[in-house]
Amino acid sequence: MTMLSMKHLLRGIAATVLLGFAGLACAAQPAPPLPGDSIYQLPLPLTDSQGQTLDWRALRGKPRLVSMFYTSCQYICPLIIESGKAVERQLTPAQQKRLGVLLVSMDPARDNPATLKKVVDQRKLDLTRWTLATPPANDVRSVAAVLGIRYRQLADGEFNHSSMLILVDANGRILARTEKIGTQPDPDFVAAVRKAVGG
C-alpha cells in the first residue's frame, strides 16, 4: 500500500467514525478521563424514580450532593432530604441550577421506581436537580464504601446507617462532607457548596 492510499484509508476511517458519533455528539461531549479518586470510578447502574437505568457516570458534569437513604425509613432519611433542601435554600436560584442532588437507596429489595417516585412527590422534589435511584443489590456495599457511608440492615428490615451529605465536584471527586443533618446546615459545608457551584 502506498503512503497516499494509506492516508486515504485513514481519512475514510476517521470520517466514518466522526459520522457515527455525530448523532451522539449533541447528547454528550466526549468525556475526559475520570480522575483516579473519583467516586464514578465505580461502575454503578442506577434505576431512578422514572424507571430509567443509567450508569451514574451520566451524572458527571456538575457538582452534586450525594447521600444514601431508603424510602421506608421513618426518621433520619426524611431529615437527609430536608438537609439537602436546606443547603439548596442557601444558594441563589442560578446556583441551585448548577447543583445536583443524588440519593442512592441502600434497600434495593424494597425500593423501586414507584417507591422512589412517591418520595419525590411527597417531598416535592424538582427532578431537574434531584435524582433518587436504586443500585443493584450487589453494589450497595461498594457504593457505600466509595462514599464512606456505613450501614447495617437490622433483623426487622430497617437500617442503621451513618447520615451524611457528601459534596462531589463535576468529576466525582469528594470535596466536603457533613454529618450535621437537619434544617440548619453546617456553614462550612455550605461555603464549600457555594465555591463548587461558583458565584
Next chain:
Amino acid sequence: MRKRLTAPLLVLGLVVLPLAGLAAGVVAGRYAGLPGGQFKSVLRYEDAKNGVRIKPFALMRKPVTNADFLAFLKRHPEWRRDRVSSVFAESRYLSHWAGPDKLGPNALPDRPVVWVSWFAADAYCSWLGARLPTWNEWEYAAAADETHRDARQDPAWRERILGWYSRSSRDALPRVGMQAANAYGVHDLHGLVWEWTEDASSLMVDSDNRTQGDPDRGKFCGAGALSMDDRENYAVMMRVAMLSSLEGRDTTANMGFRCARSAP
C-alpha cells in the same frame, strides 16, 4: 445434635464442591463447608438479642496468598498497584511486592496477601464467583478451636489467641496453613492475619465519646452504634475495632482476606 449438623454439612459438601470445581481444578477442596445455625455474636445486636441465624456457607480453608492474588492480577490487570484507581486502593496497596506484577522477597508466594484494600479483596472473590464472608460468618467460623465448634469460653484458647496479638507485627508472616485446622477444617482464622469481611463497613463502633448521648447529631440512624456483649473476648473486640476503623480503600501490613460462598 451431631446428627442434625451432619446432614446440612453433607448437602453443602455435595453442592459446593462441584461449584468450586467449575472455577478451576485447584479450587476443589479449597473451601470447607460450615453448617451455620443460631450464633451469639460478641457484638450486641439490639435487633437480635438471642443471636443471629447463620445460613450454611462455605469458607476458604486458608487465607488468599500472594501467588493466588498474582494469578488474579494477571487476569485483571486493572487491579495492579500501578493501574488501580486511588478511590479503590490507597498508595500503600501491594507496596511490599517487588513490582506491579512481581512478588519478590517480601511477598513470598505461599504467604497471605496483605496490603490489600476491601475493594481489591471484594473483586478477587467476585472473580471466583465467591464473596467475602460477613462479619457474623467470620466470627462464627473463628469461634472454633481444633476440637470444639465454640471454644470462646475456654480461657486457655483465649490466652493462645491473645498471645498472637502481642507478637510484633514486624516479624515476617508465616506460610498459610501452618496452624492446625479448626473443627470445621478452616486454618489461620487466628494467629496469622486480620481479615476483611464483606460488611466491614457495617461495624459502626463509635469510638468518639463526644457523640455519645447527642441524638441531634444524627450520625447513626435507628438503634445506633454497636456495643460489645462479651467484654472478655478481647481478641474478637480488637478485630471489630480494627475493621470499624478502616475505610474500603485502606490497606495495612496485616490485613488479608479469604472468600466465602453461600450454599445454593
